[in-house]
Amino acid sequence: MAKNMKINITKTTTPKEKPTGTLGFGRNFTDHMFIMNYTEGTGWHDARIVPHGDLSFSPACAALHYGQETFEGMKAYRGRDGSCYLFRPEMNARRSNYSNSRVCIPEFPEADYIEAVKTLVTLDADWIPSAENSSLYIRPFFFADDPFLGVAVSKTYQFIIIMSPADAYFGAFEPVSIFVEDEYVRAVKGGTGRAKTGGNYAASHPALLRAQEHGCAQAMWLDGIERKYIEEVGTMNIFFKIDGKIVTPALNESILAGITRDSVLTLCRDFGLTVGERPLSIDELVEIADAGKLEEVFGTGTAVVVAPVNRLLYKGKEILVGDGNEGETSRRLYETLTSIQRGDFEDKFNWRVSL
Numbered sequence: 001m002a003k004n005m006k007i008n009i010t011k012t013t014t015p016k017e018k019p020t021g022t023l024g025f026g027r028n029f030t031d032h033m034f035i036m037n038y039t040e041g042t043g044w045h046d047a048r049i050v051p052h053g054d055l056s057f058s059p060a061c062a063a064l065h066y067g068q069e070t071f072e073g074m075k076a077y078r079g080r081d082g083s084c085y086l087f088r089p090e091m092n093a094r095r096s097n098y099s100n101s102r103v104c105i106p107e108f109p110e111a112d113y114i115e116a117v118k119t120l121v122t123l124d125a126d127w128i129p130s131a132e133n134s135s136l137y138i139r140p141f142f143f144a145d146d147p148f149l150g151v152a153v154s155k156t157y158q159f160i161i162i163m164s165p166a167d168a169y170f171g172a173f174e175p176v177s178i179f180v181e182d183e184y185v186r187a188v189k190g191g192t193g194r195a196k197t198g199g200n201y202a203a204s205h206p207a208l209l210r211a212q213e214h215g216c217a218q219a220m221w222l223d224g225i226e227r228k229y230i231e232e233v234g235t236m237n238i239f240f241k242i243d244g245k246i247v248t249p250a251l252n253e254s255i256l257a258g259i260t261r262d263s264v265l266t267l268c269r270d271f272g273l274t275v276g277e278r279p280l281s282i283d284e285l286v287e288i289a290d291a292g293k294l295e296e297v298f299g300t301g302t303a304v305v306v307a308p309v310n311r312l313l314y315k316g317k318e319i320l321v322g323d324g325n326e327g328e329t330s331r332r333l334y335e336t337l338t339s340i341q342r343g344d345f346e347d348k349f350n351w352r353v354s355l
């Protein structure tokens, strides 16, 4: 099914005012949304774009009770000449199917996924902000909507895409502090850590609150068995610059394979830096910092792009990074990546998709 998906478009008769001033993140929504349904036997059907608005479903809806849902995060960018771009959308389509397979949501054709995103972004293109570092955040998500309280794989689903104009996620490109979480874990081998599914985030909330109580922006996750190996930070992948070399934890079942992570690895190699994907323990990191070799730490993700870290808090001990300012590599990565995304730099790796 869904080959040559036909999208039925109902345009809003009451377009909203565009927000002015600070956009923040995920607060304002564009005029339209994409919806498609799945029914066992029929497959995916009724692709449509309708005015953005509230949904109506049974209070017994399966996703509300047992968390059978997945999501993605991607962005559309406005170039200086007015053109609009997506960034590596085929990676989101593919990862979405990985996430879906992990929680038994039916596969969605990747070409149709990209088509749905492109059609919606094109319709609401005047919502793509043009200010420096701003973009249109795109949130595709799937959820089980069987009105049934039995614990079972749902027979019906919805695929929805909503969009929200956003400016930089953490405000300015300013280094943040990170709390190294040594009690709660985000993901375990055999679990759902590699899938973008809601339950992972609900379970991470207590650690976020604890990090914030300590004046930190995010929690750093250690592995679920020994609480020893560094995995991620908040909802970002994590990178270190140690003695001139770039190190990031090697992917495993409990680390989410970020598209920004993949892009940053490619750019670092292109910059001529030595890059290592390997297990890195928190004890090794403490030793490296004590020896004065921890030059940079930064998180990567679609929302933030690159987020520099200047301080880690682990078991009451402060680990300081470099000289406390944003590092030259994180700054260069941020500028290169956002310039490729906005169309200012040559698209050497074929990452941009024009609309």
Ligand SMILES: *Cc1c(COP(=O)(O)O)cnc(C)c1O
Pocket: 073, 196, 232, 234, 235, 236, 237, 256, 257, 258, 259, 260, 261, 300, 301, 302, 303
């Ligand atoms: C989405 C996400 C990332 C970053 O992935 P990108 O594709 O770079 O946006 C990293 N870690 C977690 C846990 C995530 O949910």
